[in-house]
Amino acid sequence: MRVFITGATGFAGSHLVDLLVARGHKVLALVHEATSHQGLPANERVQPIEGDLLDADGLIKAVALARPDLIFHLAGQAYPARSWLDPALTIAVNTGGTANLLRAAVAYGRPRVVVVTSAEIYGPISAEDLPLTEDTIPNPRHPYGVSKLAAGELARLYWERYELPVMEARPFNHIGPRQAAGFVVPDFASQLAAIRLGQADPLIRVGNLSPERDFTDVRDVAEAYWHLAERGRPGEAYLICSGHSISIQYLLDTLIDLSHVSVEVVTDERRVNPVDVPCLYGSYVKLEKDTNWRPQIPLRQSLADSLDDWEERLRSD
Known part of the structure; x- marks a missing residue:
């Protein structure tokens, strides 16, 4: 085709x-x-x-x-x-x-x-x-x-x-490998990869961690x-969509766990944005009914692959 x-x-x-x-x-x-x-x-x-x-x-x-x-x-x-x-x-x-x-x-x-x-x-x-x-x-x-x-x-x-x-x-x-900086997972993953490679101090800067997204x-x-x-x-x-919500805090905690490094988490006021929707998620019922699609890759795997991707990028820089 x-x-x-x-x-x-x-x-x-x-x-x-x-x-x-x-x-x-x-x-x-x-x-x-x-x-x-x-x-x-x-x-x-x-x-x-x-x-x-x-x-x-x-x-x-x-x-x-x-x-x-x-x-x-x-x-x-x-x-x-x-x-x-x-x-x-x-x-x-x-x-x-x-x-x-x-x-x-x-x-x-x-x-x-x-x-x-x-x-x-x-x-x-x-x-x-x-x-x-x-x-x-x-x-x-x-x-x-x-x-x-x-x-x-x-x-x-x-x-x-x-x-x-x-x-x-x-x-x-x-989320996953190849995502550009400027989104929450690559922003966390890139910082943690740099720490793991010894390219940055063990400190990660974050914004709002309470919102939940799909x-x-x-x-x-x-x-x-x-x-x-x-x-x-x-x-x-x-x-x-995945059909459920995940907090930004959970994403960060999981990425830190996957990175196997000890870090200090610091709130960066420049990264803090007003949040008008505390929780947001969707339903894929219609998509599954018409096409038989449903998500297959676990969140932890997506985050691990994102972290590995950023480490590879930073090694090659």
Whole structure:
């Protein structure tokens, strides 16, 4: 099968490429020189195609060149906080880029498409409204959430108007090897790896530790994308999550235990952000019912692999 992917050099995208290559598929990866900073794997089954989500006509040509049986759309501006710095660009890339990709899919011949949005569309949720489901009313609280909500709505409209068989994936937090700094697990893991290697003093700086969030291994998330491509119902949205919440304190304690080092934990006021939602988690009942997907990789394994990944990165620096 020929598979066209945007965002193939990103965190989840790189794991999806690994999955597809391992199963014998041909991967056609959209790369944009200005933003695709990580490389693609050196494999004959992986072919880069130059393109830009904001160049509608160029994207049509890229999709036509790829001749895909299937499309995964993962590319975009992925940081909610950064969306406040340039909200117009975030909406242009995440919403406009999705519109251009869907248009290109229709122009090519309507292959199956999985559009990845985010559980960030929901915003603040009260405890009585948990777990989140696909029927929970979105209430985004930043331009990133708005951009992803609109991208999901476009997916539904393209199914209704053009019968493009497109599914929307709404992942919660995903963790594992290759995750960039700026998220809670890599921030903890990178500090602990440096301590374990003797590159830093035995002190770890943290922000809020009480919030509880839903974490899924990135490799399980990639598997969920594939399940959706195979068995998802066009025009539908699906939550991808673990189905339960884990405190940030538990993540830190587990990573410290895995690192086998003694550390002093210090609260860094620069890392402390206001928390408007103490607890947040979702339900994957719909995804499991339609595709038979459920998470497989234990949290402790995800954290151990993240820690090992950061130690390897720091050794090679």
